[in-house]
Amino acid sequence: MRNVIFCHCQQCRKQSGHYYAATSVEDARLYVTGEEHITWYAASAAAKRGFCRVCGSALFWKREASEVTSIMAGLFDSPTGLKGGYHIFTNEKGDYYTVADGLPCFSYSDD
Numbered sequence: 001m002r003n004v005i006f007c008h009c010q011q012c013r014k015q016s017g018h019y020y021a022a023t024s025v026e027d028a029r030l031y032v033t034g035e036e037h038i039t040w041y042a043a044s045a046a047a048k049r050g051f052c053r054v055c056g057s058a059l060f061w062k063r064e065a066s067e068v069t070s071i072m073a074g075l076f077d078s079p080t081g082l083k084g085g086y087h088i089f090t091n092e093k094g095d096y097y098t099v100a101d102g103l104p105c106f107s108y109s110d111d
């Protein structure tokens with residue numbers, strides 16, 4: 001799975017209550033059990049968010065027409081084997097915290 005990307009955009013912050021931390025995987029390699037419990041919310045014309053309608057957990061983010069699904073990093077039990085990659089949309093981050101983990105920061109997304 002991809003390194004974890006931390007998204008500080010306003011939409012991610014408002015939907016999650018802070019910021020998003022997500023890895024991703026190609027759809028062809030994604031296997032989900034309990035798929036019948038997932039609801040997809042059209043967050044915009046370009047992307048949707050998947051959550052569990054039983055427990056409310058945020059699960060996925062997916063750009064329309066993409067063959068990759070982002071998966072919330074917090075879903076995995078430790079040790080996850082995941083590593084932090086970088087921060088995106090830091091220009092939209094909340095004013096109540098600092099990004100100081102030494103990872104690269106960008107004011108945009110490259111996906």
Ligand SMILES: [Zn+2]
Pocket residue numbers: 007008009010011012013020089
């Ligand atoms: Zn975001």
